[in-house]
Amino acid sequence: MTQAFTQQTTFSEPQGRAQLPTLPSGWPIGSYESYSEAQRAVDHLAGTDFPITDVTIVGVEPILVERIAGRMGWSKVLTSSALSGAMFGVFLGLVLSLLNPGAGLVPIIVGLVGGIGFNLLFGALGYASSKNKRGFISQSQLVARRYDVLAQPRNAEKGRALLADLAARSAFTH
Structure with a gap:
């Protein structure tokens, strides 16, 4: 069976x-x-x-x-990269501030700025390396x-x- x-x-x-x-x-x-x-x-x-x-x-x-969910362009790439980087950075900053309670808001701010910066960099590099071959966002699904x-x-x-x-x-x- x-x-x-x-x-x-x-x-x-x-x-x-x-x-x-x-x-x-x-x-x-x-x-x-x-x-x-x-x-x-x-x-x-x-x-x-x-x-x-x-x-x-x-x-x-x-x-x-x-x-097809929408168009893809530089503004969308950079916006989504910055938002996801901000969320990850704040999370990482919160974890670091829990480990060092005396640091105050500094780890959260550093995490936020670092997350946005790194994600913007890697998002832009990824989109530029594809040479804009794909101008849309989509979701794939297997159906029968x-x-x-x-x-x-x-x-x-x-x-x-x-x-x-x-x-x-x-x-x-x-």
């Missing part, structure tokens, strides 16, 4: 040796357009006496989606066209019946 996102070892394998990736096994008992629908189906199975450890959710036809719920053959028919019951109840509530 395969469980998504886990590394299982058997007693015959030496401890510490990573198991190679394998394709999931089982028969399809449901197919859904979104991961949340597949999760809802598995939650339904978990609420019954169904052996939930025999279930796997498989994303079919994975796609990398990159959503559909999500199949698989169960081991010994329980597949029972799983299909339970999910068909869920689908029938969902049709009446909408």
